[in-house]
Amino acid sequence: MTLSHSLPEPKLLHLFDVLYTTRSVTRCAEQLGQSQPTISIWLGRLREQLNDPLFVRTPTGMAPTPRADALIGPCREILESLRRLTTHEPSFDPGTAHRRFRLCVTDASHITLLPRILEHLRKVAPGIRLEAARIDGNTEQALESGEADLAVGFVPWLGGGMYQQVLFAQDWVCLSSAQHPRIEQTLSLERYAAEGHVQITAGTGQKLLETALMHQAIERRVILELPGFLGLGAIIGTTDLIATLPRHIGETLATMHSLRVHDSPVAITGFSVKQHWHARYHLDSGNRWLRGVIQALFQAQGRSSGARPPPTPHVR
Template sequence: MNISKVDLNLLVYLDVLLREGSVTKAANQLSITQPAMSNGLRRLRDLFKDPLLVRTSRGMTPTKRAIELQPIIRDVLSKLETTIKPEIEFSPLNSSRTFRIMASDYAESTLLMEVIRRLTTEAPNVSLDLITPSDVTFHDVEHGKVDMAINRFEELPLSFHQKVVWYDTFSCVTNRRNPLIEDFSLENYLGAKHIWVSKTGFGVGVGIDPKEVQKLGWVDAELTKIGKKRNIRVFTRHYHVALQLAKAQNIIATLPSKAASLYLDDSEVKILPPPFDIPPIALKIAWSPLLHHDAGHIWLRRLIVNVGAELTQ
């Protein structure tokens, strides 16, 4: 097929159609009539020799071919838009932009507290809208509705850009009056009561079944490898809750060391190394290719990475 005979506006139509999953919504997004969008879909079907979107009980559903095309089309349009629009420098001191960041409780309390402190002098009018992992989906990040996600990810869509902020080890936190600290052996660790903190992924969370060890995360996965299991009495999604409980009661919180270090100067808390090996975890930034070349986004990414590097020195 000769590319010169292809109406490139059709690629824009396809990008919006696949993002919105509706002819009506896509037409509204592009400020064209619904018949015009329907005609565009018909021409796209002729161009790709595929229905692309089919009506099912869940509404308009993309075909396998459409799913394969979506990241390719989006990448092409993103690069084209970056190429043709004038380059605008980002001025942190003069900007009043709001960045929406999905961040885990762990990232908020350890990394973003320092980032916010830096913003007060480097970008005093820039605002951060911090949202939790359960508030968003991968699609929100992919579509640029969320500027970036900062968390510990097991898997990310291939289209995402990502960068490691730091690697963190694990520590155990408990009340300084807990008699176990005198002999913090694996046997005594397993005999104690524990509080579990969620690793928090995208989307709405669900309850935890203590019997499903494989879903409990890094700490319990490593215990399983040596044929052991801990006695979890409390499940929470908040590190500060875990730390407060560990401080107040004879219960152990095993969590990333940077979170544990928030209580390093607390005389009522004892921080100990785990009595078994747990591999380090990576805190990462992930963002959409749609925002990869945005000047403000680039500035904020660099700031976050630099702060992360300073906090690990």
Template sequence: MNINKIDLNLLIYLDVLLREKNVTRAANQLNITQPAMSNGLKRLRNLFNDPILVRTSDGMVPTERSQALAPVIRKILLELEEALQSEDNFNPATSDRVFRLMASDYAASTLVPKLLSNLSKIAPNVSIDIMTPSDINFHDVEAGKVDMAINRFEELPQSFHQKTLWHDSFTCLMASDNPTSKRFGLQSYLRGKHIWVSKTGFGVGVGMDPKDVQKLGWVDEALAKIGEKRDIRVFTRNYNVAIQLALEDQLIATLPSKAAARFVNAPRFTLLDPPFEIPKIELKMIWSPLLHHDASHIWFRQKVLEAAHEC
């Protein structure tokens, strides 16, 4: 194979095809027509003398040759992207850049308000497009379609850059007239009625089963370790909903402390430490290697870190 005859676009096509494993999705990501993508796949097959993708009962599957090529092609494209990045200085005072940010409900209610307040003073024309975890997936982040994702992640692709923003403890939030708050302890906590709030990640969630402790997460796993379980009456994926239900329906919401702290001085709420030990959670920001050396992105990452330290 003569490298001088290789069309760089074919390497881009190959990279996207191997990640999407679908001609239509790959075409949509590259903003080209499906016939153009199909023609690109045909040219790739001729170039490498390999089917690249084969159809099976599980859909399109990469061949052994193309699987070996995938990390090599990805590395080449990432290095080229970094080399071509503009070295022009970024001026936040005059920029009208839109930063696309995936933030969990927890991050959106704790970190984002402080971030916006800070940006309004130094970058008045910069905008933030906030998306939820179900709006995007890891491929969107890796491809640079999203500037940053902020959430609690259990597993991450190795290609991502990441930074821990903070570790947070838990707080029990309930209405001030909730009888549970009067003599608060483990037994009164267990006798109370509870709200469960999702530990959201990427993708669409599934229905919850109160008997499945592994899916319920940190609070219920901590209770299980001491041989106890709570009476969950409501499952929600939204912290603001959980807080409102705690106020109106005499329920207990056990939340990350930074989310509950917004109501520490609200007379209608009582905030108490959990009567058992719950491991702290970690909030991270992640971003694509494609954006790592971009001047505006470097500036934005710094502003996110500063806001996190002020929360």
């Protein structure tokens, strides 16, 4: 099945692509920078030209019809051909732009990264809307489809078709209360094993910690498990418990709650925090601008870590 001989306008093809991806008229309107009534009018024209409803409203969103499923491939091929024919992409002006950017970030980044990013955007790009999403098994698909713009964090499982750029390295620290009755400036391995611990069950780096403890046969006495870092600083500051976590979030919480930071007495493999984006959007002017903002805010000074392209980019 192919598109009709009377090819729809590019804007209608773009609408079809975005609506197929988002399954939401509201999100489609946001991404295209149009009002919902305009999107409804365009969709009506597309339905008339293709002689099919294309999308049916359901409790979970706009579900594509079988004809829509059949046409999405040819539609995207045409759009990609049109993109290649474009010799000049309009520059992105953050001062006047009205656009939603979606970042996939870790739980810790809500505390360490997002406040600085948002503070900067409020100053230089007041029309930008920022949306945070979790890093999970859907992150790669979200980057490929354009549903998400960037993933920032430790995401070692992302596959082909991705670019990545190192922002900063992470090692591991321990936090304790400044008034801890048994720990002062130095935290020994023996004291580490004897104290009660708060364990964070979320975070993409936690497997590194668990692997290190297992290999070194260190068994912690876990008193509290938390699904994320929310509330951790207050708990450490008001108890004699300790926590092991990456340095960036650890030092941030220590500053916020007047805690002590100790080098981890356990040897734990470090990792790099990177920003990731799909090859499809490597040349998108808005995506490039946002990547530059994040690089300027967080990339370690003096580090040479240019974007590394994937060996064999692919688009499914």
